[in-house]
Amino acid sequence: MIGNIVRPYGDTTGDGRVQVSFTLPVPFGTPTEQARAEGAAMLLAAKMGLEPAMVVHAKGMGPEFTFFIVYGRVSHLVDMSEVTVAEREFPLLSSAEVNLRIRTGLGRRLVVVGGCIGTDAHTVGIDAILNVKGHSGEKGLEYYREIRVVNLGSQVEVPALVARAKAEGADAVLVSQVVTQRDAHISNAREMAAAFEAAGPGRPLLVVGGPRFDPAMAASLGVDKIFGKGTTPREVASYLAYALAPEGSGGVAA
Amino acid sequence: MKTRLNLDPNVVQVARDLAREAGQPIVEMARTHTTVSVERAVLRLAGLQGADADGMPWVNRLVDAVRETAGLEHGVALPAWDALRTGGYPDLAALADAAARGKARFRIPVGEDERAARTAASAALATGIGRIDANRAQRQKMIEQTGEPPMPWIYLIVATGDIYEDIPQAQAAAREGADVIAVIRSTGQSLLDYVPEGATREGFAGTYATQENFRLMRAALDETSRELGRYVRLTNYASGLCMPEIASLAGLERLDMMLNDCMYGIIFRDINPRRTFIDQRFSRQIHARAGIIINTGEDNYLTTADAVDAAHTVVVSQLMNEFFGQEAGLADSQLGLGHAFEINPAVPDSFLLELAHAQLVRELFPDAPLKYMPPTKHMTGNVFAGYLLDAFFNLCGVMTDQSILLIGMMTEGIHTPFLSVRDLALENVRYVRDAAGRLGESFVPAPGGFIERRAHEVLGESVALLRRIRDEGLLNAIADGTFGITKRPADGGRGLEGVISRADGYFNPASDILEDGERGIPADTAPSLTGTGARQ
Numbered sequence: 038m039i040g041n042i043v044r045p046y047g048d049t050t051g052d053g054r055v056q057v058s059f060t061l062p063v064p065f066g067t068p069t070e071q072a073r074a075e076g077a078a079m080l081l082a083a084k085m086g087l088e089p090a091m092v093v094h095a096k097g098m099g100p101e102f103t104f105f106i107v108y109g110r111v112s113h114l115v116d117m118s119e120v121t122v123a124e125r126e127f128p129l130l131s132s133a134e135v136n137l138r139i140r141t142g143l144g145r146r147l148v149v150v151g152g153c154i155g156t157d158a159h160t161v162g163i164d165a166i167l168n169v170k171g172h173s174g175e176k177g178l179e180y181y182r183e184i185r186v187v188n189l190g191s192q193v194e195v196p197a198l199v200a201r202a203k204a205e206g207a208d209a210v211l212v213s214q215v216v217t218q219r220d221a222h223i224s225n226a227r228e229m230a231a232a233f234e235a236a237g238p239g240r241p242l243l244v245v246g247g248p249r250f251d252p253a254m255a256a257s258l259g260v261d262k263i264f265g266k267g268t269t270p271r272e273v274a275s276y277l278a279y280a281l282a283p284e285g286s287g288g289v290a291a
Numbered sequence: 292m293k294t295r296l297n298l299d300p301n302v303v304q305v306a307r308d309l310a311r312e313a314g315q316p317i318v319e320m321a322r323t324h325t326t327v328s329v330e331r332a333v334l335r336l337a338g339l340q341g342a343d344a345d346g347m348p349w350v351n352r353l354v355d356a357v358r359e360t361a362g363l364e365h366g367v368a369l370p371a372w373d374a375l376r377t378g379g380y381p382d383l384a385a386l387a388d389a390a391a392r393g394k395a396r397f398r399i400p401v402g403e404d405e406r407a408a409r410t411a412a413s414a415a416l417a418t419g420i421g422r423i424d425a426n427r428a429q430r431q432k433m434i435e436q437t438g439e440p441p442m443p444w445i446y447l448i449v450a451t452g453d454i455y456e457d458i459p460q461a462q463a464a465a466r467e468g469a470d471v472i473a474v475i476r477s478t479g480q481s482l483l484d485y486v487p488e489g490a491t492r493e494g495f496a497g498t499y500a501t502q503e504n505f506r507l508m509r510a511a512l513d514e515t516s517r518e519l520g521r522y523v524r525l526t527n528y529a530s531g532l533c534m535p536e537i538a539s540l541a542g543l544e545r546l547d548m549m550l551n552d553c554m555y556g557i558i559f560r561d562i563n564p565r566r567t568f569i570d571q572r573f574s575r576q577i578h579a580r581a582g583i584i585i586n587t588g589e590d591n592y593l594t595t596a597d598a599v600d601a602a603h604t605v606v607v608s609q610l611m612n613e614f615f616g617q618e619a620g621l622a623d624s625q626l627g628l629g630h631a632f633e634i635n636p637a638v639p640d641s642f643l644l645e646l647a648h649a650q651l652v653r654e655l656f657p658d659a660p661l662k663y664m665p666p667t668k669h670m671t672g673n674v675f676a677g678y679l680l681d682a683f684f685n686l687c688g689v690m691t692d693q694s695i696l697l698i699g700m701m702t703e704g705i706h707t708p709f710l711s712v713r714d715l716a717l718e719n720v721r722y723v724r725d726a727a728g729r730l731g732e733s734f735v736p737a738p739g740g741f742i743e744r745r746a747h748e749v750l751g752e753s754v755a756l757l758r759r760i761r762d763e764g765l766l767n768a769i770a771d772g773t774f775g776i777t778k779r780p781a782d783g784g785r786g787l788e789g790v791i792s793r794a795d796g797y798f799n800p801a802s803d804i805l806e807d808g809e810r811g812i813p814a815d816t817a818p819s820l821t822g823t824g825a826r827q
Contacts, residue, residue: 060710098467098710099463099466099467104710104711104715160482161495164479165479168559168561169558169559169561169777170559172478174667174703174704
């Protein structure tokens with residue numbers, strides 16, 4: 038179906054025009070070097086599918102590098118019917134949206150208790166999610182007005198975690214595990230899930246995170262959600278809002 | 292410097308008086324307490340380096356052992372130098388090794404033993420602080436030999452995690468025009484209660500601050516400074532649980548500027564407020580002695596709160612940082628007070644508001660080498676719009692005579708800057724500086740106009756907030772969530788267990804030297820600020 042096929046739009050339908058910029062590790066000093074550098078940029082552009090291409094800007098940066106801006110025409114076509122979108126089971130919300138969801142869905146502040154369990158003293162992960170400082174340009178959960186964070190830090194014993202979660206009225210418990218010797222992260226997560234199950238009905242939402250967890254393992258560990266490497270605070274906050282303050286829930290937690 | 296905003300000097304004086312009244316009780320607390328990190332800094336200044344087989348520094352081993360036996364209420368120096376003297380150990384490292392194995396005995400010496408321990412400790416610390424003094428003189432000599440760059444200084448960041456990768460990147464950045472190189476620390480180092488040892492090649496989004504990494508980078512930048520005929524400054528972070536130790540290492544290895552805020556660790560890292568303020572005072576005494584310019588972190592408030600609504604919290608924090616800094620002996624020329632260009636560009640008159648805030652800060656602190664931070668919050672991934680916003684930041688910086696410009700990157704929030712991104716950023720600032728560098732002399736906001744009114748409004752709000760903090764007490768204000776949006780109770784957060792109340796006979800030979808000498812140190816290496824004239 039022809040209507041499903043698109044290509045880049047410069048100023049005319051179907052012209053395929055794009056702009057790219059890149060750096061090559063080549064000198065841009067003598068006239069010969071300059072000619073060779075621009076030739077190299079043109080070759081790269083051709084290999085990227087830009088044909089014809091034009092080097093509109095080239096500038097030496099120090100003795101060993103050259104920066105280029107290239108305009109050209111790509112011959113590639115994109116069939117919109119082939120586009121696939123990775124599905125996340127929850128929508129990614131802004132901090133204001135998360136706060137609003139919690140206010141309207143839960144009707145009070147959402148309480149999160151977090152820490153590193155077992156012998157793990159690496160609080161980098163949990164702090165990056167919980168501390169105001171956050172990471173990757175996103176503020177941590179403490180930044181969210183409608184989330185109350187209790188960060189227990191490192192080497193928290195599971196019984197202490199269960200007791201504190203109960204005392205604080207935790208809606209969710211966030212646990213981070215970096216140390217993975219002898220699969221300690223797996224056994225620690227299972228131990229925690231079992232302890233919360235044993236503590237009786239109405240357990241908080243259990244969320245674990247760490248670089249070595251497989252997000253598909255949540256059910257087998259007995260937890261509700263696993264976050265892997267590269268997770269940002271906003272994803273966690275969005276998930277908490279989705280799971281604990283669903284839209285139109287009018288204060289009933291899922 | 293003539294005022295362009297017609298600020299009422301009486302209001303400014305009221306603001307300073309309130310900051311002093313709010314800060315004084317904190318100073319009293321710092322004078323009557325110590326921390327494990329202050330005591331470890333004493334040992335580092337006395338030359339104790341190295342770590343045990345597990346990588347735990349000897350200073351931690353020794354301080355922990357003293358704390359468990361003799362206690363730290365009298366400071367580490369008396370029991371340590373007493374044990375060194377009476378136990379027949381060749382040096383502090385041997386004593387720490389024995390202490391870690393439970394072999395060393397510690398006590399609080401009295402009489403002749405106490406006098407002998409005091410004398411030995413004082414001599415060791417005089418040597419260590421002598422090294423800091425020598426570094427300060429060496430910096431001055433290097434500046435004379437290589438040249439002092441004009442302000443505003445261009446500040447660039449490197450951070451690969453590997454010190455041996457950082458070095459060529461830093462040298463390249465200096466050649467491209469950077470006057471100040473900052474090596475960002477590994478994520479989470481601020482929460483470690485020890486300073487890692489040696490040259491490091493692995494870090495998370497940054498490179499560990501260690502004494503050896505400091506030494507390697509300073510040596511490399513000395514080489515580049517000579518090559519370029521311009522002294523290239525080195526910056527790191529004296530923050531977190533080891534603030535006093537890192538400050539000491541910076542003095543010992545001739546770093547030039549240090550990030551050192553009075554409240555950043557409390558608000559953004561959940562470090563205990565008492566611990567932070569006690570550590571901070573000692574750190575700043577070291578910085579004062581070492582001729583190091585501190586950089587404060589007010590820009591951070593604007594990344595969490597709205598930059599218009601929270602503008603006065605920046606001024607309040609600057610006034611607090613100024614009071615604490617001056618009290619610890621820092622000269623005005625060492626107070627790199629921070630602020631930032633973080634107003635949402637969609638807000639009408641956003642650039643006028645930025646000018647009002649930046650000019651207000653300039654006039655409140657005419658002799659301070661202000662550090663101005665570029666937009667981060669409203670850098671959206673549209674690198675073209677970001678490049679334009681960075682140009683307006685640079686323009687505001689030169690119009691209002693900011694002293695240190697952290698150069699904005701159009702890839703902010705996307706990834707670490709490409710080589711080309713850094714080059715474009717420098718091209719941006721060079722263009723603005725060459726095209727409009729002297730615009731400041733003609734920038735006179737209309738009397739009674741929008742900019743002047745906004746500046747007066749922010750100053751008025753600052754005075755009101757300072758009055759509240761003075762009445763409530765600073766620790767209570769922090770506990771109530773006055774700064775940032777987080778509540779930080781005085782007994783919460785990390786590191787409170789490392790705070791110790793001083794006994795009557797508390798002895799800290801480093802503090803004794805620093806308190807004696809701090810006001811007698813000439814501001815030799817401090818840059819001279821002459822407003823617009825500095826650049827011309």
